[in-house]
Amino acid sequence: MTATTTLADLAARPAPGSAPGTAPGAPSSDATPRLRFEHVRKEFPVRGTRDALVALEDLTLDVAPGELVTLVGPSGCGKSTLLDLVAGLATPTRGRILLDGRPVAGPGLDRGIVFQQYALLPWRTAQGNVELGLEARRLPKRERRRIAREHLELVGLAGFADRYPHELSGGMKQRVAIARSLAFDPEVLLMDEPFAALDAQTRESLQDELLRIWRATGKTIVFITHGIEEAVYLGQRVVVLTPRPGRVRTVIDVDLPGRGTDPGHDLRADPAFVALRHRVWTALHDAEEER
Numbered sequence: 001m002t003a004t005t006t007l008a009d010l011a012a013r014p015a016p017g018s019a020p021g022t023a024p025g026a027p028s029s030d031a032t033p034r035l036r037f038e039h040v041r042k043e044f045p046v047r048g049t050r051d052a053l054v055a056l057e058d059l060t061l062d063v064a065p066g067e068l069v070t071l072v073g074p075s076g077c078g079k080s081t082l083l084d085l086v087a088g089l090a091t092p093t094r095g096r097i098l099l100d101g102r103p104v105a106g107p108g109l110d111r112g113i114v115f116q117q118y119a120l121l122p123w124r125t126a127q128g129n130v131e132l133g134l135e136a137r138r139l140p141k142r143e144r145r146r147i148a149r150e151h152l153e154l155v156g157l158a159g160f161a162d163r164y165p166h167e168l169s170g171g172m173k174q175r176v177a178i179a180r181s182l183a184f185d186p187e188v189l190l191m192d193e194p195f196a197a198l199d200a201q202t203r204e205s206l207q208d209e210l211l212r213i214w215r216a217t218g219k220t221i222v223f224i225t226h227g228i229e230e231a232v233y234l235g236q237r238v239v240v241l242t243p244r245p246g247r248v249r250t251v252i253d254v255d256l257p258g259r260g261t262d263p264g265h266d267l268r269a270d271p272a273f274v275a276l277r278h279r280v281w282t283a284l285h286d287a288e289e290e291r
């Protein structure tokens with residue numbers, strides 16, 4: 001989003017990668033994927049030995065522009081490592097990761113990250129925390145203010161701009177963190193169990209918020225979770241990883257039109273949802289059995 005594009009403009013646009021009759025961002029074989037993982041291997045040295053711990057092995061996956069992909073896998077299978085690689089905080093031992101066709105060579109403003117812990121600066125207000133990401137963009141102060149305000153509105157915190165983190169609930173802090181990551185307009189939003197520390201009710205309402213924000217902005221989102229239900233509720237595709245070393249075991253397409261748009265409909269009780277949840281559960285269970 002440029003400084004002159006407003007969120008209202010974005011909301012009026014179809015999500016990137018969408019075509020008539022297809023879900024926004026559905027993978028398309030002729031488009032350049034936003035993200036491409038090519039035979040990615042990541043190993044870490046084991047301290048005091050000459051051995052290596054292989055966290056990821058031969059992991060291959062494409063994510064289309066505008067897609068919301070969720071990643072689930074057993075604990076320690078390399079999910080956070082994968083996100084670190086996309087963020088450019090670490091480099092693959094083998095293989096490569098391409099963002100819009102170009103290899104990721106380090107951190108950049110084209111990728112925003114939201115962690116489980118909010119990582120807000122306690123001495124800055126909500127507005128100040130959102131402006132933080134914009135300072136790197138070297139925008140004039142007024143412009144930073146405007147964009148930060150718009151993004152606080154986007155995450156439902158219009159009246160809380162002057163509050164400090166200690167004056168906000170966990171869910172509100174995570175909304176600020178999401179606003180901050182989106183404000184500098186990254187191509188890709190990387191989310192590492194962002195709702196795991198929240199109570200069940202707040203988590204569910206933030207899941208709906210995230211779907212709304214995703215529809216409004218058309219961002220490509222890679223979302224890591226331990227929750228099978230969360231993975232199905234949010235993802236257009238659920239990528240199930242194997243136990244360490246992590247690789248893609250299976251990818252499950254999720255077709256749940258209109259999810260998150262009707263607060264009166266308990267989608268999680270819908271037979272289609274329950275069946276998908278069971279498919280993901282079975283894939284994870286089978287992966288564990290094969291360990």
Ligand SMILES: Nc1ncnc2c1ncn2[C@@H]1O[C@H](COP(=O)(O)OP(=O)(O)OP(=O)(O)O)[C@@H](O)[C@H]1O
Binds near residue numbers: 053074081082
């Ligand atoms: N910097 C590092 N040095 C050494 N080993 C590491 C490092 N980072 C991760 N690992 C190891 O790599 C493996 C994968 O870790 P990672 O945190 O990516 O898994 P995860 O799937 O995110 O786990 P969880 O679901 O429990 O959060 C683990 O065995 C971990 O101990």
